[in-house]
Amino acid sequence: xxxxxxxxxxxxxxxxxxxxxxxxxxDFQATTMFWYRQFPKQSLxxxxxxxxxxxxxxxxxxxxxxxxINHASLTLSTLTVTSAHPEDSSFYICxxxxxxxxxxxxxxxxxxxxxxx
Amino acid sequence: EDKVVQSPLSLVVxxxxxxxxxxxxxxxxxxxxLWYKQEKKAPTFLFMLTSSGIEKKSGRLSSILDxxxxxxxxxxxxxxxxxxxxxxxxTYIYNQGGKLIFxxxxxxxxxx
Numbered sequence: 001x002x003x004x005x006x007x008x009x010x011x012x013x014x015x016x017x018x019x020x021x022x023x024x025x026x027d028f029q030a031t032t033m034f035w036y037r038q039f040p041k042q043s044l045x046x047x048x049x050x051x052x053x054x055x056x057x058x059x060x061x062x063x064x065x066x067x068x069i070n071h072a073s074l075t076l077s078t079l080t081v082t083s084a085h086p087e088d089s090s091f092y093i094c095x096x097x098x099x100x101x102x103x104x105x106x107x108x109x110x111x112x113x114x115x116x117x
Numbered sequence: 118e119d120k121v122v123q124s125p126l127s128l129v130v131x132x133x134x135x136x137x138x139x140x141x142x143x144x145x146x147x148x149x150x151l152w153y154k155q156e157k158k159a160p161t162f163l164f165m166l167t168s169s170g171i172e173k174k175s176g177r178l179s180s181i182l183d184x185x186x187x188x189x190x191x192x193x194x195x196x197x198x199x200x201x202x203x204x205x206x207x208t209y210i211y212n213q214g215g216k217l218i219f220x221x222x223x224x225x226x227x228x229x
Contacts, residue, residue: 006159034216043205043222044160093159095217106151106217108159 002028004096006109013084013116021079021112023094029074030096034106035067038091050077050094084116119144123206123220131228134196138223140206141188150189151217152180153205160205163191196227 003026013019023033031052036044048069049057056069066088068080081088093111124139142150149167153160164173166182166189173180177194193200203224207217 009158032216036219041224044207044217044219046216046218049216107162111159 002026002096002107004030004094004107004109006094006112008112009110010113011115013114015085015116016083018080018082019084019114021081021092021094021114023077023079023096023109025075025096025107028096030077031074033071033077033094033096035069035077035079036093036095038093038111044093047079047092050079052077081114084114086116089114089116119208119210119218121206121208121218121220123204123223125223126221127224127226129226129228130196132197134227135192135194136196136225138191138193138204138206138225139188140190140220141186142206142208143187144208144210144218146210147184147187148209150182151207151209152189152191153207155203155205155222156201163204193225196225198227198229201225201227 005024005026007022011019033050035047037047038044046059047062050069050071052071052074058064066082068082071077091111091113094109095106097106121142130136149165151165152163154163164180166180171182180191182189203222205222206220210216
């Protein structure tokens, strides 16, 4: 199956700093990627839809100025958590579907565990 | 509002038992329903069920889609400790290129 690579797999940062997480589709082009957040013992919650060459679409309640998304190419989307605080500590996962094939399985990155101290 | 609901939220069984996990959905323009297994990291794909493929099986795992009842079940027979994980059910939102809505997940614990 298609491969989505996410980096880093874990990161610890100080409160007030920014962290960038990368999501790459390795063997296919993804015009759309998705960013999810998962708190312990909870399900995946969609944060935003990342669209190549245009602005991301954020879900209700997600601060777009805090979670900056850039999708500059068909194989790379980045999520930057700005001015991170301890409550931003979570597991962040990206996913992508094969372009032009709606309804196909979504492929997930390995996830990034962010800890803000 | 589109939503996916799973039950039970948690389940503890012993090795060798058979378990059934439930998923119900309310989404406009349903396309497909997916099951994932999540251990410590990102979810791994198990099955995708659509109107043209309402039953899938792989080894000890099987899944059925009931379009009339807007639900799906995931069966695991002869459970093993390695089956311990969170099982997630999700549906696609029509025409939004891969956007998934997830249920809360069922945390399965298989005891030796």
